[in-house]
Amino acid sequence: MKKEILYLTEYLAKSDSEQAKAFYELLVQTLVTFELYTPTKFTQAQISALMARQGFGAPSSYDVGVKALDAALEQTLPIPLQEAKKSLFMTLLTVNFPKKKSFLSVSLELFLSQLEPVEKSIYENLLAYVSGLNRALALFFVLGKEEASIFTPERLVAFGDALHVKLVELVFNEEEKALLSQGLKELLGVYLSLYGKYLYI
Structure with missing residues (x-):
């Protein structure tokens, strides 16, 4: 679950839309500032592929990604x-x-x-x-x-x-x-x- 949540967070932070990704970029940057997380160098497409390979549901869009992240977080x-x-x-x-x-x-x-x-x-x-x-x-x-x-x-x-x-x-x-x-x-x-x-x- 933790890995899926981190993948989804990075997926959203690497969205093409500046407005859409603003919060998730901010979130990742704040984690990095406090040395709580080191983000990957993967692109959004690579993250999707990784998620699919590892058996996670790869989001098909930003909105799907947000819903998946919220659901995964709530479960924990x-x-x-x-x-x-x-x-x-x-x-x-x-x-x-x-x-x-x-x-x-x-x-x-x-x-x-x-x-x-x-x-x-x-x-x-x-x-x-x-x-x-x-x-x-x-x-x-x-x-x-x-x-x-x-x-x-x-x-x-x-x-x-x-x-x-x-x-x-x-x-x-x-x-x-x-x-x-x-x-x-x-x-x-x-x-x-x-x-x-x-x-x-």
């Missing part, structure tokens, strides 16, 4: 952690969109249909931030389960902090950053505690 996480993540995201929406929380109690679809254009933009960016952060921390979790001596709690915090700064720059515009920066920093702390709790128990 304990169920209580998965549930806590979902609960935390719903709380995040309730706090950030208090006037729309009654719709959220019915369904996410109804909630989304009620958002104003500006709110929808904030929602999409929050989703991008949270999704990116969760993918990164889940990857750290997967690697840390096998190499606890390297993937220490201190490194988890440092990795999360560094990624947070880059992710905020990547996802949010200046106005949103000013509005959300403190809340996002607090949110990062909650996610770090959550992943740390299950990684180091």
